[in-house]
Amino acid sequence: MTQPSKIAIVTGGGTGIGRAVSLKLAREGCAVAVVYSQSAKQADETVGLIQAQGRDAFGIRADVSDRTAVSAMIDSVVARWGKLNYLVNNAAITRQLPFDELDLVTDEIWDELLSVNLKGTFNCCQAAAPILRQQRGSAIVNVGSIAGETGYGSSLPYAVSKAAVHGMTKSLARALAPEVRVNCIAPGAVDTRWWSGYEEKMRKLSGALPLQRISTPEDIAESIYMLLISPSITGQILRAENGQTL
Template sequence: MARLTGKVALVTGAAQGIGAAYAMALAKEGAAVCVSDIRLPEATRDAIVAAGGQALAVAADVTSPESVATMVAEAVLRFGSADILVNNAGLFGNLTLKPFDQIASSEWDAVMAVNVRGTFECTRAVVPQMRSQGHGKIINIASGTVFKGSPMMLHYVTSKAAIVGFTRALARELGGEGIRVNCIAPGLVMSDNVRVNPAWAADVVANNVASRAIKREAQPDDLIGTLIYLSAPDSDFLTGQTIVVDGGSVMH
């Protein structure tokens, strides 16, 4: 039996790349999946259904409390519960590397709105349903850059450092209610957006790979084992933790 049979998962930022890979993997393990993105992620939904899974596609703006409340309501109406939330939506792949004093205030605010407040809004929307069930798994997405102090993207690194603190504090608030809150911190993953972004030219990627104990590029599928572990009953005694998945560039 698949490890997530009977569970319902919600994945934000699931139209492509890592988010789509997360959604496909959860469905493969038996979960019914609500996939969402700023635009309707029909391709991800269709791929899950074509592979024999259950999926619902919802257009949702993670910075809008009304929009994410509708997302959760549609998932519960369609599938009957909300057991897993993967807070994957974020701004990264389209950002350019630049000194901190060249980051426009508007760009700073946009990164914080999506990466930090978006995680807050989606979590706040789903927790009432998880409380009513007496269980739930919230999986946030940070970044290995937090532990490196990576330069030239201060807004992104700051936003992902906030997610580590968010995970720890929320885990203590919700632990007594059967809701586990954990975090994955990927290294540089060669998603579609990263591959086409000139900021991640060959030298940057090569230097990143050179810093790893496992010296190869990371692919979205490299994150799946950790995702499924944090979603499944195997991790029921784990909360408040951030697991770095980057081939051993960061060790903490």
């Protein structure tokens, strides 16, 4: 394996946007920890694709909503590589629910989505912060959603959870400055397995996009990498939505 210049963790790294980010970081010279919760097979495939590029990678199973599991995940990365430069908080879940049927939103759904999407993101930032602070130019990118900006998406609890991630990004950018930059990307519709069977809803949510296209995971990966390496950008929410909110 080629000696890595940087070490990166990508949560939800086995599929979709997470896989695209993991591969992009590997192409840019990083060793990558591919974190997954349930997608073991896909995570192994992603690790194999990275290793085929001559870069080091390994998969780690961790429930990001579990602080103990997250701490162990960070320890595993440090034990293998001795440092950490980048953290991409991509792990998230959703429920497809009609927006106007509030009675469908249960305590269980609130707890589940906030536990992973919001608390899970914080858990990873909290555990990684002391290690990231040791490296010059270290950075975090949280994957939010345009739903967190517009208030409309796959479900009301999902949109609210992502709005909270956007707000937390700004707070973390202040808390971790000047050593660690923290930014957030807010993708619009992205062609991933999340929308399998809901393509019409995806297009409706997207509206009449000025760029007349739906983003690919690779599109979002390029923007995430830009945020990771941009030394003057912190506390920002980058909308990557093909002009949806113009």
